[in-house]
Amino acid sequence: MEQRERLRIGIQKNGRLADRSLALLSKAGVNFDLRKDRLLHASPDFPIDLMLVRDDDIPAYVNDGVCDLGIVGENAVQEAIWAAPVRHGHGVTKLQGLGFGACRLVIAVPERLPFDGLASLRGARVATSYPNCLNRLSTEEGLELECIQLAGSVEIAPGLGIADAVCDLVSTGGTLRSNGLREVFTLFETEAVLLRTERTLPAEMERDLARLALRLKGVTRAANAKYVMMNAPRSALERIQQVIPGMESPTVIPLSGDGDRVAIHAVAYEEIFWETLETLQACGASSILVLPIEKVIA
Numbered sequence: 001m002e003q004r005e006r007l008r009i010g011i012q013k014n015g016r017l018a019d020r021s022l023a024l025l026s027k028a029g030v031n032f033d034l035r036k037d038r039l040l041h042a043s044p045d046f047p048i049d050l051m052l053v054r055d056d057d058i059p060a061y062v063n064d065g066v067c068d069l070g071i072v073g074e075n076a077v078q079e080a081i082w083a084a085p086v087r088h089g090h091g092v093t094k095l096q097g098l099g100f101g102a103c104r105l106v107i108a109v110p111e112r113l114p115f116d117g118l119a120s121l122r123g124a125r126v127a128t129s130y131p132n133c134l135n136r137l138s139t140e141e142g143l144e145l146e147c148i149q150l151a152g153s154v155e156i157a158p159g160l161g162i163a164d165a166v167c168d169l170v171s172t173g174g175t176l177r178s179n180g181l182r183e184v185f186t187l188f189e190t191e192a193v194l195l196r197t198e199r200t201l202p203a204e205m206e207r208d209l210a211r212l213a214l215r216l217k218g219v220t221r222a223a224n225a226k227y228v229m230m231n232a233p234r235s236a237l238e239r240i241q242q243v244i245p246g247m248e249s250p251t252v253i254p255l256s257g258d259g260d261r262v263a264i265h266a267v268a269y270e271e272i273f274w275e276t277l278e279t280l281q282a283c284g285a286s287s288i289l290v291l292p293i294e295k296v297i298a
């Protein structure tokens with residue numbers, strides 16, 4: 001294996017994850033000079049090079065050490081590495097979920113087909129782009145499924161009469177429904193993840209990798225985090241903490257000239273709805289502000 005001095009990260013070239021992956025890296029302060037028809041793109045901000053590839057190839061590149069890091073749907077990792085272990089390579093580790101690209105791998109059957117648990121699929125022909133995940137399910141559940149492997153447009157296979165069911169990725173389920181299919185079983189939920197090789201890198205590169213991973217964690221955490229400020233009677237503090245789940249040890253500041261009322265400042269890691277604000281108001285809170293957070297390092 002060649003010795004590199006700079007980290008290399010693989011992300012999807014075109015598709016559902018491509019823009020979000022670049023935007024996430026940019027928020028972590030890592031931008032790239034994208035040059036057409038180049039395989040590698042250097043970052044002027046951080047010692048890392050970018051490889052733009054097909055999403056399905058990212059797990060294998062990270063496993064083989066071609067890339068040290070990758071951003072890819074966990075579904076692709078399941079299919080390429082975890083559902084049917086590969087003998088060569090260093091192995092890959094999921095460092096963290098990234099909060100986008102959420103969907104699930106499901107079994108769907110024609111609406112008119114009776115379904116009474118997985119056993120009713122015994123011996124069925126199932127169209128999928130996820131043969132390893134499907135075969136693992138078939139073996140675990142003793143279903144003896146016949147896997148019809150298709151590269152895309154899996155949802156039309158039952159209509160064409162070449163499959164009895166499909167095993168496909170869905171987010172809203174609209175594509176399945178418009179093809180007369182209904183979801184009956186979920187194999188797993190998935191989202192985009194940060195993947196690293198299990199190979200130990202030279203110390204300097206390990207340091208850079210840890211720095212980048214920490215920044216990406218900061219960006220992802222910040223995406224869900226809000227800074228909440230309000231004034232309230234001191235006696236309402238406990239109730240308020242129950243109303244805002246995920247609110248970490250708030251700062252409580254006495255308000256000058258008012259013995260009972262305090263200012264409460266806190267970071268909340270869960271979504272705050274209008275209903276939550278109305279409940280806070282009912283607890284006696286006023287001047288409630290909810291602000292976005294740009295970066296977090298815990």
Ligand code: ATP
Nearest residue numbers: 012015016017054055056073101102103169170171
């Ligand atoms: P490539 O050309 O890179 O192979 P692709 O066509 O295989 O692209 P996309 O359709 O862009 O891949 O999907 C990439 C990833 O987006 C999926 O592997 C999955 O993790 C995620 N994703 C999110 N929502 C959906 C969805 N509704 N259907 C399919 N994939 C989804």
Ligand code: ZN
Nearest residue numbers: 054055056057
């Ligand atoms: Zn793909």
